[in-house]
Amino acid sequence: xxxxFSVLDATIRVATPLVLAALAGLFSERSGIVDLALExxxxxxxxxxACVAYMMQSPWAGLAAGMVAGVMVxxxxxxxxxxxxxxxxxxxxxLNMMVSGLTPVLALAWYQxxxxxxxxDDAARFRSVELPFADAIAASAPLKALxxxxxLVYLAVLVIxxxxxxxxxxxxxxxxxxxxxxxxxxxxxxxxxxxxxxLAQSISGALCGVAGAYLVxxxxxxxxxxxTAGKGYLALAALIxxxxxxWAAVSGCLLFAFTDAIQIRLQGSELPLIGSIPDAFIxxxxxxxxxxxxxxxxxxxxAPKAIGVPFVKSR
Amino acid sequence: xxxxxxxxxxATLWLMPVLNLFAALLVSGLVITLIGEDPVxxxxxxxxxxFGYPEGIGYTLFYTTSFIFTGLAVAAAFHAGLFNIGGEGxxxxxxxxxxxxxxxxDFLPGWVVIPLALLASMVFGAAWAFIPGYLxxxxxxxxxxxxxxxxxxxxxxxxxxxxxxxxxxxSQTPATRLFAESAWIPMLHELAANLGVELPQTPLNATFxxxxxxxxxxxxxxxxxxxGYTLRTVGLNEKAxxxxxxxxxxxxxxxxxxxxxxxxxxxxxELLGSTHRMNLAFTNGIGFVxxxxxxxxxxxPFGILLSALLFGxxxxxxxxxxxxxxxxxxxxxxxxxxLIILFCGAxxxxxxxxxxxxxxxxxxx
Numbered sequence: 050x051x052x053x054f055s056v057l058d059a060t061i062r063v064a065t066p067l068v069l070a071a072l073a074g075l076f077s078e079r080s081g082i083v084d085l086a087l088e089x090x091x092x093x094x095x096x097x098x099a100c101v102a103y104m105m106q107s108p109w110a111g112l113a114a115g116m117v118a119g120v121m122v123x124x125x126x127x128x129x130x131x132x133x134x135x136x137x138x139x140x141x142x143x144l145n146m147m148v149s150g151l152t153p154v155l156a157l158a159w160y161q162x163x164x165x166x167x168x169x170d171d172a173a174r175f176r177s178v179e180l181p182f183a184d185a186i187a188a189s190a191p192l193k194a195l196x197x198x199x200x201l202v203y204l205a206v207l208v209i210x211x212x213x214x215x216x217x218x219x220x221x222x223x224x225x226x227x228x229x230x231x232x233x234x235x236x237x238x239x240x241x242x243x244x245x246x247x248l249a250q251s252i253s254g255a256l257c258g259v260a261g262a263y264l265v266x267x268x269x270x271x272x273x274x275x276x277t278a279g280k281g282y283l284a285l286a287a288l289i290x291x292x293x294x295x296w297a298a299v300s301g302c303l304l305f306a307f308t309d310a311i312q313i314r315l316q317g318s319e320l321p322l323i324g325s326i327p328d329a330f331i332x333x334x335x336x337x338x339x340x341x342x343x344x345x346x347x348x349x350x351x352a353p354k355a356i357g358v359p360f361v362k363s364r
Numbered sequence: 365x366x367x368x369x370x371x372x373x374x375a376t377l378w379l380m381p382v383l384n385l386f387a388a389l390l391v392s393g394l395v396i397t398l399i400g401e402d403p404v405x406x407x408x409x410x411x412x413x414x415f416g417y418p419e420g421i422g423y424t425l426f427y428t429t430s431f432i433f434t435g436l437a438v439a440a441a442f443h444a445g446l447f448n449i450g451g452e453g454x455x456x457x458x459x460x461x462x463x464x465x466x467x468x469x470d471f472l473p474g475w476v477v478i479p480l481a482l483l484a485s486m487v488f489g490a491a492w493a494f495i496p497g498y499l500x501x502x503x504x505x506x507x508x509x510x511x512x513x514x515x516x517x518x519x520x521x522x523x524x525x526x527x528x529x530x531x532x533x534x535s536q537t538p539a540t541r542l543f544a545e546s547a548w549i550p551m552l553h554e555l556a557a558n559l560g561v562e563l564p565q566t567p568l569n570a571t572f573x574x575x576x577x578x579x580x581x582x583x584x585x586x587x588x589x590x591x592g593y594t595l596r597t598v599g600l601n602e603k604a605x606x607x608x609x610x611x612x613x614x615x616x617x618x619x620x621x622x623x624x625x626x627x628x629x630x631x632x633x634e635l636l637g638s639t640h641r642m643n644l645a646f647t648n649g650i651g652f653v654x655x656x657x658x659x660x661x662x663x664x665p666f667g668i669l670l671s672a673l674l675f676g677x678x679x680x681x682x683x684x685x686x687x688x689x690x691x692x693x694x695x696x697x698x699x700x701x702x703l704i705i706l707f708c709g710a711x712x713x714x715x716x717x718x719x720x721x722x723x724x725x726x727x728x729x
Contacts, residue, residue: 135709136710154692157691158398286509328524344499
């Protein structure tokens, strides 16, 4: 039973940045902008969070800096794809490469530690929240798995609830979906399509910012070159897996995080009947599942209709 | 992909890519200034590193060879209206094909093994591109997302194979044993030595000529053949192609296989031409550089030759630069590549509108 709870604990920890990034992608893609730049937004945020948290010795300052950096990359993606009607796929790929190149260059120039930032002190990181009965929690595996996390994990849970409300119940959410499904109809109804898309990009950047900051402030304690390691693409896969719906995307993230958590446990152990499974196969599960889903073998994944098409106002 | 423009042809073909390249280099220069180095000096060092001495030129052309293949791969898919980000994974799998042939048939003479290895690289690359192509054509799954996923799957698969199966027995590093010497593609300096010309030792090898041949064949296939006409029609207007009775699904699948086979040949240059064994990192982003090469070269073989040369020079010059200036690492080159992709591929309207206005003014007078 204890191993069940430690897997649960690891799943929650791995899933948090994925959930935030997947919901970030949800805003962007529901507004009709393909978001391959999730990876770049997260990586830029992780770098900014590491620098500012180190400088100010405060995790909150780091979090804020991460969000600002995320929004900056998102707005760049916005200017290219909304302002200049550029190719959104290419913009995303380009931004990811740019951030992956720029961050280690700056880290080396500023800290001389070979493309990484100095390790943060405890005071500059997010630690597990201090609840009453902290000793009891630390002692019991089930309680630790549920209540032993840092504040960002609980923030992410809150974000899920808020996002699903905003997307389906709020006025902005209705506009967001309208703009992504049929921008010309939305335009005729008096909605400012480009503004809604820019707003969606900003929200996407801010959420990716939290996700990137989490990687540094709650996990590694320093920026490491290419530390997002495909998490942005994994979040995108979870979003598609969840058919662009918040709760389903979150379940996708949890599933992917679970495969990651059990992979560490299964390392080298023999399973009945199958024998030992190489790590690589378990690592590949999320990607294979996404391909299978996209191919329509597990229900149809239908993207927002106007996705990837620049909006040119009709005269 | 590009929008209709009211610019003269020469401006779209030459002026715009140069302006976009200039803008990208300008931003890189700003970053170099920001970290306290002199961009002009860096540019000089880079040009000197890439073209200033015979060894530098050899390395530049060696990198150019791989970039020609991955650039052509991206362009092949682009002409069918597909964005193949999977060049990296296709090249990875092609490396597996090359390795299996070279390790499995190393008792055969070179003139048998090398053609078989070339064939295997194309077949394996094409096979890895076939699945996304098939899923796009028959099941409507988006090619970009599928090829990204296939890059990750390829990386997981190859890590497992190299760490668990193909690793040289007794070795700790995940790499295969050396291929038999008969299967090595001759280096250019060896060929030149046979003719009595002395060239410096570089990894530049005979695959370079294969790349030049591929450029010519690509031109003939895409612009001078019936199949190429169908390919471009599907890319320009899928509905019109279908209405004209063209087998759209088949064209998409074949285009992806063509693309994957081209990406696969880049593995030949790296494995048979230079390292002579397969290791974990041999693709090293070459598949992604292909995107930049194709965009910069406007998907035309001649443009791809020039832009592959540019990226070859960037890679070699960048390496030399990082020896002189430790603050400017290989990542600076990745940043520049990203900027070039951004300006040439996604921000082409940036200069188009002002240029169109300027030309209108000039013609009025």
